[in-house]
Amino acid sequence: GESVGLHLPTLSVQEGDNSIINCAYSNSASDYFIWYKQESGKGPQFIIDIRSNMDKRQGQRVTVLLNKTVKHLSLQIAATQPGDSAVYFCAERGSARQLTFGSGTQLTVLP
Amino acid sequence: KAGVTQTPRYLIKTRGQQVTLSCSPISGHRSVSWYQQTPGQGLQFLFEYFSETQRNKGNFPGRFSGRQFSNSRSEMNVSTLELGDSALYLCASSLVVWGQGAHEQFFGPGTRLTVL
Numbered sequence: 001g002e003s004v005g006l007h008l009p010t011l012s013v014q015e016g017d018n019s020i021i022n023c024a025y026s027n028s029a030s031d032y033f034i035w036y037k038q039e040s041g042k043g044p045q046f047i048i049d050i051r052s053n054m055d056k057r058q059g060q061r062v063t064v065l066l067n068k069t070v071k072h073l074s075l076q077i078a079a080t081q082p083g084d085s086a087v088y089f090c091a092e093r094g095s096a097r098q099l100t101f102g103s104g105t106q107l108t109v110l111p
Numbered sequence: 112k113a114g115v116t117q118t119p120r121y122l123i124k125t126r127g128q129q130v131t132l133s134c135s136p137i138s139g140h141r142s143v144s145w146y147q148q149t150p151g152q153g154l155q156f157l158f159e160y161f162s163e164t165q166r167n168k169g170n171f172p173g174r175f176s177g178r179q180f181s182n183s184r185s186e187m188n189v190s191t192l193e194l195g196d197s198a199l200y201l202c203a204s205s206l207v208v209w210g211q212g213a214h215e216q217f218f219g220p221g222t223r224l225t226v227l
Contacts, residue, residue, distance in 0.1 A: 032202045036218075041141055041220065042219055043115070043201050043203070043218030043219050043220050044154070044201070044203075044218045045218070045219070046215045046216065049215070089153075089154065091154075095217070097167055098159075098167055098169060099156055099216075100156070100157070101153055101154035102153070103153050104153065
């Protein structure tokens with residue numbers, strides 16, 4: 001999975017700071033959401049998921065927040081590290097039981 | 112446990128040709144999904160196979176097809192290649208049919224197809 005998108009939104013954060021990556025989804029019937037991380041030369045890697053009946057879920061250093069009222073998803077990364085630099089995608093599963101991916105955000109961690 | 116493997120990693124074809132890409136899922140995984148990734152369209156779902164049957168299909172023309180073998184390995188074929196088919200083709204495997212329940216998909220590294 002090489003880098004994707006010529007016009008990706010970008011986010012630069014200092015090492016050690018917290019990162020927040022946002023995603024707007026389109027289908028109010030989507031019942032399941034996932035965040036993926038894609039590093040250069042690799043396929044997307046699962047980070048964390050959340051069902052539509054939840055509004056928050058925490059993992060190791062990551063938290064996903066879901067706001068169904070405004071159809072918004074966010075990924076929070078605590079104490080961002082250089083290894084977190086990658087493209088991050090949100091994905092939603094709609095009524096067709098297929099994953100629809102967002103365009104991605106390029107996260108760059110500054111030393 | 113070995114991850115999802117895809118072959119070949121890189122491929123160059125000319126317009127009008129056809130191509131076959133291969134995907135070996137994680138051992139024990141029976142569901143294989145294929146995605147196309149391009150700068151313009153991002154990641155798009157192509158199709159999903161489970162137990163040698165196509166269970167779900169995205170919005171791609173009939174030139175894109177696939178199949179799954181009894182050992183869960185999958186191939187996808189693109190016929191009459193067009194310039195716009197240049198993309199990274201990703202395969203992902205999961206234990207059960209993806210659309211049923213919440214099961215993690217594991218992606219392979221992809222096959223980079225360039226159509227000249």
